[in-house]
Amino acid sequence: MKRVYNFSAGPAVLPVSVLERARDEMLDYRGSGMSVMEMSHRSKEYMAIIAQSEALLRQLMGIGDDYAVLFLQGGASLQFTMIPMNLITDPATQSADYVMTGSWSEKAFAEAKKIFSDVRVAATTKSVNYCRIPTQAELTLNPNAAYVHITSNNTIFGTEYQEIPDTGSVPLIADASSNILSRSVDVSRYGMIYAGAQKNLGPSGVTVVIVRKDLLGRKANLPAMLDYQVQAKDGSMYNTPPTYAIYILGLVLEWVKEQGGVAVIEQRNVAKANKLYDAIDASGFYLCPTEKASRSRMNVPFTIAKAELTDPFLAGAKAAGLVTLKGHRSVGGMRASIYNAMPEEGVDALIAFMREFERVNG
Numbered sequence: 553m554k555r556v557y558n559f560s561a562g563p564a565v566l567p568v569s570v571l572e573r574a575r576d577e578m579l580d581y582r583g584s585g586m587s588v589m590e591m592s593h594r595s596k597e598y599m600a601i602i603a604q605s606e607a608l609l610r611q612l613m614g615i616g617d618d619y620a621v622l623f624l625q626g627g628a629s630l631q632f633t634m635i636p637m638n639l640i641t642d643p644a645t646q647s648a649d650y651v652m653t654g655s656w657s658e659k660a661f662a663e664a665k666k667i668f669s670d671v672r673v674a675a676t677t678k679s680v681n682y683c684r685i686p687t688q689a690e691l692t693l694n695p696n697a698a699y700v701h702i703t704s705n706n707t708i709f710g711t712e713y714q715e716i717p718d719t720g721s722v723p724l725i726a727d728a729s730s731n732i733l734s735r736s737v738d739v740s741r742y743g744m745i746y747a748g749a750q751k752n753l754g755p756s757g758v759t760v761v762i763v764r765k766d767l768l769g770r771k772a773n774l775p776a777m778l779d780y781q782v783q784a785k786d787g788s789m790y791n792t793p794p795t796y797a798i799y800i801l802g803l804v805l806e807w808v809k810e811q812g813g814v815a816v817i818e819q820r821n822v823a824k825a826n827k828l829y830d831a832i833d834a835s836g837f838y839l840c841p842t843e844k845a846s847r848s849r850m851n852v853p854f855t856i857a858k859a860e861l862t863d864p865f866l867a868g869a870k871a872a873g874l875v876t877l878k879g880h881r882s883v884g885g886m887r888a889s890i891y892n893a894m895p896e897e898g899v900d901a902l903i904a905f906m907r908e909f910e911r912v913n914g
């Protein structure tokens with residue numbers, strides 16, 4: 553068996569110890585005589601798994617009792633629809649503000665517009681190809697908005713909020729799909745945080761929603777599956793939840809705890825990202841399109857000044873066991889996603905390859 557360093561933007565690298573544990577428990581989960589995949593979601597064993605996953609997430613992120621933690625399906629993308637459906641209660645007087653920082657914000661905005669045509673853009677950096685996050689001064693916020701929506705890390709463009717915006721009494725909602733659990737956050741500053749699991753939390757198929765309880769039940773007669781209140785009341789078991797994905801998520805959370813928690817993971821992420829950005833900036837051969845103050849610790853886009861060397865770079869990297877480095881088509885070049893589970897050795901191996909490639913081709 554040969555494992556590669558996988559720089560995929562998602563689904564993405566998972567800790568090896570988590571995969572080994574899942575393998576060991578595959579046929580007989582802790583004496584139950586069956587796989588978690590075969591278990592009723594109402595069984596005692598499974599109820600313990602989902603309760604433990606929630607408890608660990610609450611502990612690791614410091615989530616207070618005034619927030620519900622939901623494990624939903626439909627990906628982060630379904631949240632683009634559920635948020636306006638659940639939270640814009642009076643379309644005649646209320647709108648919602650969207651801060652546009654990339655493709656995912658655009659998608660969130662486009663879906664919200666289908667629910668309420670009056671949703672607003674509070675700021676955008678599209679004119680500079682989303683190479684930075686807007687400053688607080690650039691935001692034109694509506695004090696009557698139902699919420700302000702941000703994408704806390706922009707997976708495609710490689711930017712990330714270093715400070716979250718001040719939205720006064722308007723609830724702040726963050727799509728944290730690509731940086732949840734990568735840095736400490738003060739959950740109490742948010743109305744809601746949501747994330748598809750397939751980057752820092754586990755496999756695809758489960759979406760974590762952390763929502764302040766006073767935002768639940770604001771709208772009557774929503775379709776049950778799309779109603780946060782129903783999902784909260786039923787403990788994410790209104791229907792059959794993605795049982796196996798939640799189990800793996802729980803194992804990933806245990807791994808984060810074993811590492812020393814989010815603060816330790818954050819330090820490692822800072823070190824990994826700094827190393828890679830420093831290597832890019834120190835060379836005239838590689839370029840990073842993002843502004844320094846907005847750079848993501850999770851997704852590092854870079855190009856080669858001689859664009860014709862992009863394909864040879866990717867082929868050479870793959871041959872060296874460094875895979876899924878192709879940049880998104882809207883940005884081009886390369887993108888190294890270095891989520892929590894990417895070991896520092898993976899970043900070192902990438903930097904060593906980059907230096908050698910530059911030496912030969914520079």
Ligand SMILES: Cc1ncc(COP(=O)(O)O)c(C=O)c1O
Nearest residue numbers: 627628629656707727729730748
């Ligand atoms: C920031 C962000 N938001 C939303 C999504 C969409 O997530 P999903 O595929 O779970 O719907 C992604 C996927 O890569 C993402 O990176």
